[in-house]
Amino acid sequence: MEFTQRQKDILETVVEEYIRLAQPISSQLLEERYDFGVSPATIRNEMLALSEQGFLMQPHTASGRVPTDKGYRFFVDEILREPKQKEQEHMFEELGDVFEEAGMIAKNLAGLASVLTAVYLEKKGMLFKEGWEELLEEPEFDNRSTVKNFAKLVEEFEERAGEFPQGSGIQVFIGREAPFSNAKEFSIMIADFSFPEGEKGKVALLGPKRMAYHKNIRLLESLL
Secondary structure: OOOOHHHHHHHHHHHHHHHHHOOOEOHHHHHHHOOOOOOHHHHHHHHHHHHHOOOEEOOOOOOOEEEOHHHHHHHHHHHHHOOOOOOOOOOOOOOOOHHHHHHHHHHHHHHHHOOEEEEEEOOOOOEEEEOHHHHOOOHHHHOHHHHHHHHHHHHHHHHHHHHOOOOOOOEEEEHHHOOOOOOOOEEEEEEEEEOOOOOEEEEEEEEEOOOOHHHHHHHHHOOO
16 A cells, blocks of 8 residues: 555554544644644544555544554554664673573563563573563453453463564564454564573563564563
């Protein structure tokens, strides 16, 4: 799908604002907060065009718009196309214990990413999970069925984490893209990493589709 630069800018801004506010984004808000160099009517028309193309949706009559899975996918693909940031030093390279290191990775990333962080060790098949408390404060989890579905997703991920191929870089699954039965409301990011001792594993960030993709992708890149 070919976009004009303006449509691309508006779509990315809607996604960013929805991630920040957790509420439908109106053309009025965009007009007040950003200078797209066009009239409010033009912004409305562009948002309508993006909706007709399947990148945005209007959850309620007379409300603003939210990203669809297709809109999130476009947003994430744009981030993944950006040049990788300068490689960071491995934060835990002085540690000698693989389990201690894996636990610290989970704890540190969970604190930074506001998602559930799971670390899987390839040979040991063990998962460290951190971040439940912060994650459950997100508005999506006010709904009991969402909490239930997420718990089932995490359980299924634990059972099948070893099935994801090593060496695939960062993989981002949005909604139904994920090969799990309870994933439609959520997103999963998975990246490979290696310990200094040679142990290989994966780190996964699991959370609502309204997650901070840019920040989380950069965090995972620091592990590659």
